[in-house]
Amino acid sequence: MGAPFNYDVLxxxxxxxxxxxxxxxxxxxxxxRLNEATLRTTVDHATVEEVRRQVExxxxxxxxxxxxxxxxxSFTKGGRIRGYGNAxxxxxxxxxxxxxxxxDKVNGRASAEFxxxxxxxxxxxxxxxxxxxxxxxxxxxxxxxxxxxxxxTGTLTLxxxxxxxxxxxxxxxxxxxRDGIKTIVKGELRRADGTVTVTAExxxxxxxxxxxxxxxxGGTPPQFE
Amino acid sequence: MGAPFNYDVLxxxxxxxxxxxxxxxxxxxxxxRLNEATLRTTVDHATVEEVRRQVExxxxxxxxxxxxxxxxxSFTKGGRIRGYGNAxxxxxxxxxxxxxxxxDKVNGRASAEFxxxxxxxxxxxxxxxxxxxxxxxxxxxxxxxxxxxxxxTGTLTLxxxxxxxxxxxxxxxxxxxRDGIKTIVKGELRRADGTVTVTAExxxxxxxxxxxxxxxxGGTPPQFE
Numbered sequence: 106m107g108a109p110f111n112y113d114v115l116x117x118x119x120x121x122x123x124x125x126x127x128x129x130x131x132x133x134x135x136x137x138r139l140n141e142a143t144l145r146t147t148v149d150h151a152t153v154e155e156v157r158r159q160v161e162x163x164x165x166x167x168x169x170x171x172x173x174x175x176x177x178x179s180f181t182k183g184g185r186i187r188g189y190g191n192a193x194x195x196x197x198x199x200x201x202x203x204x205x206x207x208x209d210k211v212n213g214r215a216s217a218e219f220x221x222x223x224x225x226x227x228x229x230x231x232x233x234x235x236x237x238x239x240x241x242x243x244x245x246x247x248x249x250x251x252x253x254x255x256x257x258t259g260t261l262t263l264x265x266x267x268x269x270x271x272x273x274x275x276x277x278x279x280x281x282x283r284d285g286i287k288t289i290v291k292g293e294l295r296r297a298d299g300t301v302t303v304t305a306e307x308x309x310x311x312x313x314x315x316x317x318x319x320x321x322x323g324g325t326p327p328q329f330e
Numbered sequence: 331m332g333a334p335f336n337y338d339v340l341x342x343x344x345x346x347x348x349x350x351x352x353x354x355x356x357x358x359x360x361x362x363r364l365n366e367a368t369l370r371t372t373v374d375h376a377t378v379e380e381v382r383r384q385v386e387x388x389x390x391x392x393x394x395x396x397x398x399x400x401x402x403x404s405f406t407k408g409g410r411i412r413g414y415g416n417a418x419x420x421x422x423x424x425x426x427x428x429x430x431x432x433x434d435k436v437n438g439r440a441s442a443e444f445x446x447x448x449x450x451x452x453x454x455x456x457x458x459x460x461x462x463x464x465x466x467x468x469x470x471x472x473x474x475x476x477x478x479x480x481x482x483t484g485t486l487t488l489x490x491x492x493x494x495x496x497x498x499x500x501x502x503x504x505x506x507x508r509d510g511i512k513t514i515v516k517g518e519l520r521r522a523d524g525t526v527t528v529t530a531e532x533x534x535x536x537x538x539x540x541x542x543x544x545x546x547x548g549g550t551p552p553q554f555e
Contacts, residue, residue, distance in 0.1 A: 124375065125375075128375045128378050128379060129368075129378060131379070131382055132368055132378050132379075132381060132382040132385070133368055133369075135382045135385040135386050135389065136361075136364060136365060136368045136385055138386075138389050139361060139364070139385050139388060139389045139392070139424075140361060140365070140423075140424040140425055142389045142392035142393050142396065143354075143357055143358055143361045143392065143422065143424050144358075144401055144414070144415055144420070144422050144423050144424070145396040145397050145401065146392035146393065146395065146396050147395045147396060147397060148391065148392060148394060148395050150349065150350075150353045152391060152392075153353050153354060153357050153392075154353060154356070154357075156357060156388050156391055156392060157356055157357040157360045159384070159388055160357070160360040160361055160364055160388060161360050161363075163364060163381050163384055163385060163388075164360065164363050164364045164367045166373065166377060166381055167364070167367035167368065167371035167373055167377075167378075167381060168367050168371065169373060170371065170372045170373050171367065171370040171371050171372060172370050172372060174448060174455075174496070175447070175448040175451045175454070175455055175496050176369055176370065176448055176451060177451075177454040177455065178453075178454050189369070190369055190448055190449075190451045191451065191452065191458065192449065192450050192451055192452060192458035192460065192461050193458065193460055195369070195451075197368065197369050198365075198369050198449055198451075199364075199365040199368050199369070199424075199425075199449075200365055200425045200449045200450075222400070223399060223400040223401055223415055224415075224417065224423055224424075224425045225417050225425075226400045226401060226402075226415045226416065226417055226420075226423075227416065227417060227482075228403075228482060229400070229402040229403050230399075230400055230402065233416065233417040233418065233464075233467070233468075234467045234471070234482065234483035234486070235417065235418055235463060235464035235465065235466070235467030235468055236417050236464060238460060238463030238464060238467055238486065238488075239458075239460035239461060239463060239464045240460065241460070242458070242459045242460030242463055243458075243460055246459070257452075257453060257459065257490065258459035258488070258490050259489070259490055260487065260488065260489050260490070261459070261463065261487070261488045261490075262485065262486070262487040262488075263463075263483070263485060263486045263487075264484070264485050265482065265483050265484055265485070265486075265537075268537070271399070271400050312490075312493070
């Protein structure tokens with residue numbers, strides 16, 4: 106793995122970025138649907154084995170040329186951010202929910218409406234508590250960034266008040282206050298009918314190791330979007 | 331979605347369960363590798379589009395026959411637990427890490443060694459804070475179960491002390507104490523060299539809505555394994 110804050114600046118036009126978003130985004134959406142079918146299918150074993158062999162062939166085609174490790178984050182000269190690998194929002198990450206987070210920079214808020222399905226199950230029919238944490242961590246980080254204080258999770262406290270059935274959900278987070286280099290964010294997860302099921306509080310901070318890495322590379326802190 | 335605690339008891343032999351674990355487990359492993367290749371590939375757009383079309387065809391084959399919604403948890407008459415959909419450990423869930431959690435029922439502990447890759451990225455080269463929470467929530471829940479008090483996450487507090495680079499990691503959790511129907515679990519995430527990067531504390535409890543559902547169905551609380 107490279108240095109954590111070695112941000113490349115790439116010479117890609119907006120048209121080239123739009124094309125990669127379209128082409129790779131469509132592949133990722135197709136693979137997400139395959140993920141769910143893999144879990145829910147009841148076809149016979151012979152068919153499953155044949156599909157597996159074909160999945161392996163397709164994987165080999167994609168693996169002929171790959172980036173060495175993780176996707177990382179890069180920027181274009183035109184200011185586009187290529188953070189396609191992010192575990193929650195990455196448009197090229199089939200494991201990502203996916204989540205489209207809307208940042209409100211005037212009020213330091215972030216929100217997202219999304220659908221959780223069979224892939225996100227914990228207790229039967231319910232969203233896994235860890236998936237709730239995964240989603241809220243991302244939305245909370247984006248609220249801190251929207252409020253002008255991008256950082257990483259320092260602490261995160263989640264209170265699970267009610268069950269969250271699989272299906273449509275929403276999350277919202279907002280900057281509650283600042284305390285020196287700390288940004289305190291509060292927020293919640295809601296069922297489709299608006300009932301709050303999980304509340305949380307997080308402290309976001311750009312930790313020393315990250316500030317040192319950024320200074321070493323002559324960079325400025327990233328605005329994750 | 332059905333009732334959250336409608337646990338079916340199926341008339342499957344151990345041999346049948348072993349066969350489905352083998353056949354569907356192999357498909358899931360293949361799809362996990364496709365997930366990573368989808369994120370990391372640098373093949374040309376025409377190849378990506380051709381692979382996407384073939385993925386769509388394979389998905390259609392699997393979708394010809396599917397369970398209606400989520401996978402749920404079922405049991406066999408022989409006592410096997412089919413929780414294959416779990417978002418963190420499910421052997422049929424391609425989004426699951428996957429994690430093999432070892433429960434120590436004598437000491438009320440649970441631990442797991444696993445590998446996080448490009449699919450789990452947050453800050454460049456680093457594990458997403460939400461993925462840390464996702465993994466720890468599962469391991470913590472299994473520690474509570476190993477200690478004889480299976481339950482759901484009531485609260486979870488995570489302290490991110492150091493960065494966690496992508497690669498091999500481990501997690502461990504243990505029952506710290508009990509307080510009435512609450513089980514207090516502590517634990518941590520470690521880098522491959524044993525350095526603790528995240529510490530956490532959780533309260534696990536079988537919430538009223540779950541106890542009521544279980545009573546309504548005449549069942550007993552599940553021992554998630």
